[in-house]
Amino acid sequence: MKKNNKILTVGIAAYNMELYLSRCLDSLVCIGNLNDVEILIVNDGSTDATLQIAQEYESLYSQSVKVIDKPNGGWGSVVNLVIQEATGKYFRLLDADDWYESDSFSEFVSRLSAISSDLVLSPYMLEYVEIGKKKLVPFQNVEFGKTYDYSQLIQLSWGKDWFDLPSITYRTEILQKNHIAIAECFYADIEYDYLPLRYVKNFVFLDLSIYRYFIGRAGQSVSREGSTRHYPDHLKITRRVIEYFNIQRQEGTDEVYLEIVKRIAKAKICQNYVVLLSYYLERVEADKLLLDFDAYLQEANVELYNEVEKGLGIPGIYPIRLWRRYKYNIYQSLLYKLRNKILK
Numbered sequence: 001m002k003k004n005n006k007i008l009t010v011g012i013a014a015y016n017m018e019l020y021l022s023r024c025l026d027s028l029v030c031i032g033n034l035n036d037v038e039i040l041i042v043n044d045g046s047t048d049a050t051l052q053i054a055q056e057y058e059s060l061y062s063q064s065v066k067v068i069d070k071p072n073g074g075w076g077s078v079v080n081l082v083i084q085e086a087t088g089k090y091f092r093l094l095d096a097d098d099w100y101e102s103d104s105f106s107e108f109v110s111r112l113s114a115i116s117s118d119l120v121l122s123p124y125m126l127e128y129v130e131i132g133k134k135k136l137v138p139f140q141n142v143e144f145g146k147t148y149d150y151s152q153l154i155q156l157s158w159g160k161d162w163f164d165l166p167s168i169t170y171r172t173e174i175l176q177k178n179h180i181a182i183a184e185c186f187y188a189d190i191e192y193d194y195l196p197l198r199y200v201k202n203f204v205f206l207d208l209s210i211y212r213y214f215i216g217r218a219g220q221s222v223s224r225e226g227s228t229r230h231y232p233d234h235l236k237i238t239r240r241v242i243e244y245f246n247i248q249r250q251e252g253t254d255e256v257y258l259e260i261v262k263r264i265a266k267a268k269i270c271q272n273y274v275v276l277l278s279y280y281l282e283r284v285e286a287d288k289l290l291l292d293f294d295a296y297l298q299e300a301n302v303e304l305y306n307e308v309e310k311g312l313g314i315p316g317i318y319p320i321r322l323w324r325r326y327k328y329n330i331y332q333s334l335l336y337k338l339r340n341k342i343l344k
Contacts, residue, residue, distance in 0.1 A: 006038040006064075007112050008090045009172060011082030013075050014041055017096035018049040020214070025057050027099040027212075029065070031106035036113070039065045040082045041096075045072025050096075076184035079192060083175045089113075090120065092169040093192070097214050101125070104208045111206060117147055118174050119196075119203035124166035124211035131216070136209060137164070144207040150200055154259045162264050165189045166211035174199050183240060186226075186233040190241065194264050198257050227279040235293065238272045241265045242300050265304060269297065270311040273320050278331035294324065 010028065014021055021041075028039055041058075043051040054067045068081065079093065090112050094100065108122065126135040142156060174180075178199045182191040227234065245265045248258050272293060280286035298305045312319045314330065322328045330336050 005036075006088040007036040008092065008109050008169070009038040009040060009082070009086035009088030011079065011086065011091065011093050012039065012041045012096055013044060013078035013082075013093075014046065014050050014054060014096040015044040015072065015075075016046045016048045016050060018046075018053060020097040021050055021053050024094065024096050024099045025054075025065075027102050028094075028105065029057065029061050030102050031109070033106055033109050034061065034064050036109050037064050038086070038088045040068060040085055041065065042068045042070065042078040042081060044070060044074070044078050074184050075186060076182045076188035076191075079188070080181045080184065083172075083180060086172050086176070088172055090169050091172040091175060093165060094211070098166075099212045099214075100210050101212060104210045108206065108208050108210050111208075112169070115204060116171075117202045117204040118171045118200040119163075120169040120206060121163055121167050121203060122169070122206045122211075123209045124164070124213060125209055126215050127212050128215050137166075139167075139205055142205045144205045147202050147204050149202055151256055153197070153203075154256055162193055162260065162267070165193055166213050168193065170196055170200075183237060185236055186230045187237045188233075190237060190264065190268060194241075194261060197260060198253075224279045224281060227275045228281045231275060231280065231289070234272055234275050235289075238268050238293075239296070239300075241268050242297070242304065245304070246301060262304075266308050266311065269304060269308045270320070273308070273323075274312060274331075277319060277323060277329050283332070290323065 012024065017024075025039070025041075028034070028037065031037070039061075041054040043054055051067070051069055054065075058065045058067045066085075068085065070077075070081070082093075083091065112120065121139065123136060123138045126137060128134065148156070174196050178196065180192075180196050182188040182195065241261070242265055245258075245261045248261055253261075273290075276286045276290045276293065280289070294305075297308075309321045309324065310318050317330060319330045322330055
């Protein structure tokens with residue numbers, strides 16, 4: 001691992017982000033303890049002014065900001081690169097259209113200097129900028145500031161099946177010593193979430209909401225258009241986690257990690273069904289893709305195939321089971337669309 005006096009490295013993936021990059025960087029460079037932070041901005045082959053904006057910040061804050069320019073390779077390629085280049089004690093990610101809450105971030109950096117846990121976790125905020133709403137994604141039933149043992153990962157009920165990228169700060173050594181590398185495509189953040197957990201011995205929760213996750217930008221990969229355009233990557237990542245789970249089971253991986261990977265695999269499988277049942281814009285094509293994926297899953301792992309049938313949380317209704325048995329898609333029904341209008 002490369003040595004530096006920095007407490008935290010923040011890796012930023014930037015592709016055609018000229019409209020948002022300044023907001024992102026301003027939220028970082030304004031803190032009083034900036035000298036404790038390394039900010040690695042990777043321009044991933046942008047065709048707009050992203051690189052020029054990043055270089056302006058590098059010239060102004062040269063002790064902390066470093067710009068890396070490379071050909072376009074996708075989000076995963078950026079993550080793999082910044083992991084290799086990081087020199088801070090800890091490491092976390094930030095997308096260029098998102099930002100950090102500056103005061104919380106400054107305190108977070110200060111508190112990291114006294115922490116030695118392999119994994120540090122913090123809540124984050126969903127920012128629905130266009131409608132002016134926010135939603136905190138909190139941790140429930142946890143003791144903040146307490147160091148937990150790895151074995152307690154599956155005992156805790158913090159409100160979700162796994163830790164999300166905006167919550168995660170890894171000790172950099174965990175990533176570099178174990179050569180963590182994720183798929184170089186969209187939606188590979190889930191691999192960043194779970195691959196390093198195999199090497200984590202302890203973790204701590206801090207009650208500091210740092211990450212501000214921008215929701216609603218046109219062209220986002222999580223939009224309907226993005227999910228349709230990048231569906232091959234959805235499928236690729238889903239298959240990778242299923243196959244990874246199969247390998248871990250065959251190799252006799254410890255029960256804690258195996259359970260974590262299983263939960264994540266089930267969640268990703270359900271997400272893939274949602275993309276095809278609900279988001280995918282070309283409905284005839286989606287129906288064919290559904291048949292293909294369902295057949296693949298049944299052959300790849302019948303346990304997961306059966307367990308996800310009651311997934312997707314519509315009270316009293318099991319969309320996957322409905323589709324499998326009757327080819328009825330509840331998400332495309334008039335009743336469901338009316339329900340959504342009322343809820344909005």
